[in-house]
Amino acid sequence: MGVPMAKPPLSMRPTGWFQVAWSAEVPPGAVHRMTYFGRDLVAWRGHSGEVTVMDAYCEHLGAHLGHGGTVVGDDIQCPFHGWRWNSAGRNVCIPYEDRPNIGKKIRTYPVTERNEAVYLWHDVERRAPYFDVPDVFGAWDDGRTADDYHRSHPDQILFDPGLELHPQYVLENGVDFAHFKYVHKVPIIPLFTRQEFEEPISYVDFTIAFEGEPGSIEEVDSWVEAINCGLGLAVTKSHGMIDNRTATAVTPVDDRTCDVRFSVWIGRDPSLDEETSRARAIKHARGVIEQFQADIVIWSHQKYADPAALARGEYAGFTALRRWAQQFYPPEDRIEHTQAARQ
Ligand code: FES
């Protein structure tokens, strides 16, 4: 360590949905502590099942609700003087007064719970969510549901906290055909068949084979479809290989580091009994996670290059992605990308 690294040049305050926990980490009645976007937060689940994410500090005298706070019905009770706050952050009870302090509110955040995970909506201007978290099963409308897959949590996930990387690095991976051969050891350079960067939800499809002999990519009949949900989340579906879905989630902790979460779902094999099918799923998920870990080594030591020395074939994809990414940064944080150099 020693010499502090320069702050990443990309804004760590992007707008969007960001995974902050797995659902199983917030069972009913639990209060879960976390820090994201430079703020200390708590996630807690009321007894009716709804998850609330709010600032961690009580608006009375500032106790941290994650250290001894308790869930009472669908409210959270502060450990210091027993004030209760509801899921909208409103004070609903001061135990030693006959009425609550209706003017006091703890800041809460929009939350979506989907695919075994809890997502928080972050926007520095506090605008309401204007796009949705894709459903890793429903998004493709192929009739397949979560029941067709083994659960990802807790055996088919990766949690790698506190990494010095940026969410945009991770999405750039999705347009980076040249890295697959070196980082993922694929026999043939993949071919992108779709790169659609317009709306906050964007799409990338690519033909890829992880095994086999080098040959023509046109003859490969396996591919991956990815849906990027802003900068915080990308979900994928595989075709023509081990039936898998993945969710990659990168969440800024502060202006230097991010927590990375990766979830893998492997399709059930109906010809096997439950236990054997699950053991097979865990084994395949490990393989997928290992591929992802190979990327993390690069990302966590990478320094954002702008302008990047893009080769001809890289130009369109990277440029489209980098332009698209800017929409998620607060206007004062946006950078004018100098024209990427063509070879
Ligand atoms: S600090 Fe929370 S009730 Fe007093």
Ligand SMILES: [Fe+2]
């Ligand atoms: Fe990769």
